[in-house]
Amino acid sequence: MSATTTSGGAAVGAASGGERFFLEREKVLGPLMLLPAVIYIVALVGFPLVLAVLYAFTNVTVGDPRIDGTGDFVGLDNFRAVLNDNVFRKALRNTIGFTVISQIIVIILANILSLVLAADFKGKRLVRFLILLPWTTPIALGVLGWFWLLDSVYSPIDYALRRLDLLGPQTPLGPARNMYWLGETELARFAVLLVHIWRTLPLATVILLAGLTSIPQDIKDAANVDGAGFWRQLFYIRLPLLLPIMAVASLFSIVFTFTDLTVSLVLTRGGPVNDTQVLATWAYFKGIQGGSLAQGAAIALFLLPVLIAIAIAMLRLARRAGAD
Amino acid sequence: MATSTDSAPRRITAPVPSAAHAPIDETEGSGKYRARRIGGRVVLYAVATFFSLFAALPFAWMVLTVFKADSDLYRANNNPFIYNDPPTLANLDLLWNETNYRTFILNTFIVAMLVVLITVIIVVPAAYSLTRLAGRWGESLGILIFLVYLVPPTLLFIPLTGVVADLGLQNSRWSMVLVYPTFTIPFCTWLLMGFFKSVPWDIEEQAMIDGYTRLGAIWRTVLPVSVPGILTVVIFSFMLTMHEFVYALAFVQSSGNKTVSVGVFTELIRGDVYFWQALMAAAALVAFPVALLYNYFLDRFIAGFTLGAVKG
Numbered sequence: 164m165s166a167t168t169t170s171g172g173a174a175v176g177a178a179s180g181g182e183r184f185f186l187e188r189e190k191v192l193g194p195l196m197l198l199p200a201v202i203y204i205v206a207l208v209g210f211p212l213v214l215a216v217l218y219a220f221t222n223v224t225v226g227d228p229r230i231d232g233t234g235d236f237v238g239l240d241n242f243r244a245v246l247n248d249n250v251f252r253k254a255l256r257n258t259i260g261f262t263v264i265s266q267i268i269v270i271i272l273a274n275i276l277s278l279v280l281a282a283d284f285k286g287k288r289l290v291r292f293l294i295l296l297p298w299t300t301p302i303a304l305g306v307l308g309w310f311w312l313l314d315s316v317y318s319p320i321d322y323a324l325r326r327l328d329l330l331g332p333q334t335p336l337g338p339a340r341n342m343y344w345l346g347e348t349e350l351a352r353f354a355v356l357l358v359h360i361w362r363t364l365p366l367a368t369v370i371l372l373a374g375l376t377s378i379p380q381d382i383k384d385a386a387n388v389d390g391a392g393f394w395r396q397l398f399y400i401r402l403p404l405l406l407p408i409m410a411v412a413s414l415f416s417i418v419f420t421f422t423d424l425t426v427s428l429v430l431t432r433g434g435p436v437n438d439t440q441v442l443a444t445w446a447y448f449k450g451i452q453g454g455s456l457a458q459g460a461a462i463a464l465f466l467l468p469v470l471i472a473i474a475i476a477m478l479r480l481a482r483r484a485g486a487d
Numbered sequence: 488m489a490t491s492t493d494s495a496p497r498r499i500t501a502p503v504p505s506a507a508h509a510p511i512d513e514t515e516g517s518g519k520y521r522a523r524r525i526g527g528r529v530v531l532y533a534v535a536t537f538f539s540l541f542a543a544l545p546f547a548w549m550v551l552t553v554f555k556a557d558s559d560l561y562r563a564n565n566n567p568f569i570y571n572d573p574p575t576l577a578n579l580d581l582l583w584n585e586t587n588y589r590t591f592i593l594n595t596f597i598v599a600m601l602v603v604l605i606t607v608i609i610v611v612p613a614a615y616s617l618t619r620l621a622g623r624w625g626e627s628l629g630i631l632i633f634l635v636y637l638v639p640p641t642l643l644f645i646p647l648t649g650v651v652a653d654l655g656l657q658n659s660r661w662s663m664v665l666v667y668p669t670f671t672i673p674f675c676t677w678l679l680m681g682f683f684k685s686v687p688w689d690i691e692e693q694a695m696i697d698g699y700t701r702l703g704a705i706w707r708t709v710l711p712v713s714v715p716g717i718l719t720v721v722i723f724s725f726m727l728t729m730h731e732f733v734y735a736l737a738f739v740q741s742s743g744n745k746t747v748s749v750g751v752f753t754e755l756i757r758g759d760v761y762f763w764q765a766l767m768a769a770a771a772l773v774a775f776p777v778a779l780l781y782n783y784f785l786d787r788f789i790a791g792f793t794l795g796a797v798k799g
Contacts, residue, residue: 192701193620196612197628200672203609204635207647207669212638214646228649272538279534286535292782293539296546299781300774303732303748307770308545311552311763317560319548319567340563361541366792373789411793415637422639425732429752443641443733450645451737459645466642474634481630 218460225454241461250437251462254445257352261441262421265359270413272360273367274402280368281375298365306429309358313344313430320344348438351431355439358426363416370415374408375401410480414473422466442466546774552767553578560763578764586762587742588769591750594660595773598746599728601664606671606724607717613672614679615705619688625680633677633791636670640733643669648737662738663746667731671724678723678791682716719787722780729777747773 219242221235230236245251280291297305312318321341324330332338344350378401386396424443427433433440433448440448442465450459551567552560554574565571582588617625617632647666648657656662686709694704710717735749742754751769755762781788 189620193616196616196620199609200613200632200676203668203672204632207650207666208635208638208643211643211646211650214649215642218646218649223649225648225652228652275534276538279531279538282531284528284531284535290535290539292778293543295782295785296542296778299778299785300546301730301732301748301777303752304770304774305545307752307766308549311767312545312548316563317567317763322563322567364538365542369785369789370792373793408793415792418637418639422641424641424736428736443639446641446645447737451648456645456649463642463645466639470637470639470642474637477634477637478630 215460215464218457219464221457223456225451225456228456237457241457245458245461250440251445253437254440254442254462255465257427257439258421258441258443261352261356261359262417265356265363265420266413266417268360269363269367269416270409272364273371273412274405274409276364276368277371277375280372294368295365297361298363298369302362302425303429305362306358306426309354309361310345310430313354315341315343315346318342318344345431346435348435351435351439355427355430358430359420359423362426363420366419367412367416370412371405371408374405378404407480407484410476414477414480418470418473421469546771549767549771549774552764553771555764557764578762579768581762582765582768586765586769587745587750587754590743591745591747591754592773594744594750595729595746598660598663598667599725602667602671602728603721603724605664605668606675607720609668609672610675610679610720611710611713611717613676614683615709617676618680618683629677629680632673634673636673636677640670640731644733644737647734651738656738658739658741658744660739660744663728663731663735666734666738667728668724670731671727674727674791675720675724678787679713679716679720681787681790682713682719686712719784722784723788726777726781729773 217230220238221230222237222240223230223235276294280287280294312320318341321330324336324342325340328334330336330342331340336342342350344354382400382404383396386400391399422443423441424447427439427441427444428447431439433444442462446459446462449462450456453459554576555570556572556575556577559565559570559572560567562571613632617629619625621628651657651662651666654665656665690708690712691704694708695701699707729747731746732748732752735746736753739745739749742750745754747769751766751773755766755769
């Protein structure tokens with residue numbers, strides 16, 4: 164009976180009455196605490212997503228971004244203009260090509276590299292730090308390093324090739340004294356591809372590494388006792404157990420490569436003659452530099468189907484993980 | 488890495504705890520397994536060295552460039568891998584005193600501080616709510632919010648440019664302060680949920696039994712033990728801000744309001760004239776501290792990215 168007066172919290176609760184009691188209910192407090200996050204996401208992700216679709220059917224520009232009325236709607240004009248554009252088709256092809264090729268290579272290399280990082284050896288911390296650099300440094304700055312590394316005149320790679328008598332007059336790669344890495348179509352595509360691999364390999368590797376270290380020790384022990392060799396363990400135990408986590412690693416890397424703007428923009432600005440243009444850079448050149456938000460939106464919308472497919476795949480993976 | 492050749496033979500006599508290269512049969516003195524084990528170590532070091540060089544290559548070239556004199560750098564016949572002329576600090580002086588670099592750094596920090604503040608204020612209650620109050624829906628809702636992180640800036644930057652212009656924020660630092668939480672909130676909510684799951688909740692319940700209201704119990708018991716988790720949120724929203732490029736590029740045109748990533752790329756390259764040493768210094772001065780910080784907190788990042796597919 165005296166408990167209500169001696170315990171401070173209960174006394175306060177009784178004193179301030181209904182309001183505090185109301186806030187104490189989990190059904191009220193829970194949604195209330197979540198609300199600011201939801202509002203932020205709906206207002207600045209959900210709404211812009213809808214706006215992106217709307218923009219694609221209008222004539223909005225950077226100077227006049229407001230959809231004023233039905234008069235601003237132009238039907239499928241933007242899509243017609245975009246699809247008839249040779250550069251767009253190049254950009255679409257490049258986006259898919261860069262993503263597919265780089266990610267096949269990344270998942271193979273990540274498997275090798277995660278095995279290396281799972282082992283114990285001298286200098287492992289340094290190796291890990293170096294291998295992670297492409298992911299941990301801001302992407303625009305890292306790509307700037309590649310830009311200078313592949314310079315048309317002062318590239319140290321060209322210098323090394325010249326010293327090996329591979330480049331220059333009367334050599335296999337000559338007679339020019341430089342490769343012009345970012346100036347020749349095939350080389351520029353190769354360079355963009357290489358930088359994408361360089362950038363996403365660390366991410367895929369550390370995700371796989373997390374999977375690798377979570378394989379229960381008793382399974383490894385049992386395999387050792389049964390006399391399974393390295394390759395047998397790799398193909399019959401490690402890879403099958405790692406499959407879900409490999410899918411996760413791949414899906415993330417695909418998203419980051421497929422939607423990337425920075426690599427192509429900083430390295431080549433889409434050149435030479437738009438040969439390394441991707442959907443994101445082309446949307447930027449048309450939508451922001453060219454000022455036609457509407458056409459930019461129409462171009463960027465072509466990213467959406469792949470993103471939706473990936474989101475569904477991730478939800479299924481997460482559900483399966485939750486069910487275990 | 489450099490010591491790989493001399494350390495390899497020493498290592499093989501020690502027990503190898505790793506699963507990756509542990510032979511099945513540890514028969515001592517068996518020549519076949521011994522040879523195989525040495526071979527394994529050699530392959531291990533070779534692969535590690537190769538990938539380290541590949542990853543670090545542009546950064547090594549960056550750092551080497553920073554201290555080169557013009558007379559050394561711009562002579563195509565000079566060996567670019569060594570200093571033909573004595574190293575110089577003049578380029579750093581140029582970067583610091585004759586470009587807008589200091590402004591870019593300051594802008595980045597101002598934007599990052601505000602983004603961190605907004606993120607923490609919104610994320611802590613959201614993550615608490617999803618972990619403690621939402622019941623079985625919490626985890627699914629959390630994954631949905633995390634997936635928002637994967638909606639790429641390249642899809643949103645066009646409509647958001649319109650929104651920002653409509654709000655009169657184009658060309659201002661506030662545009663970034665407003666928009667950056669769209670990716671820090673989803674990411675950090677998910678991150679913090681992972682942390683909250685490991686908090687011993689008895690202390691909160693005990694505090695409520697002792698008469699505190701739930702909000703009082705959160706304030707007095709949950710927040711104090713959550714400081715490491717909240718610190719992780721601070722670090723990651725800071726780092727994601729440092730990494731951001733697309734929105735900053737689309738929103739801000741005037742030099743005085745640019746952040747580092749975009750400012751270095753658009754302002755320090757003037758037409759055809761490249762101040763390569765200053766440019767590389769600008770990149771390296773930001774890239775390495777961010778990389779060190781990121782590296783330190785990476786395990787938390789990966790724990791979030793594995794979506795629960797890996798059981799810790």
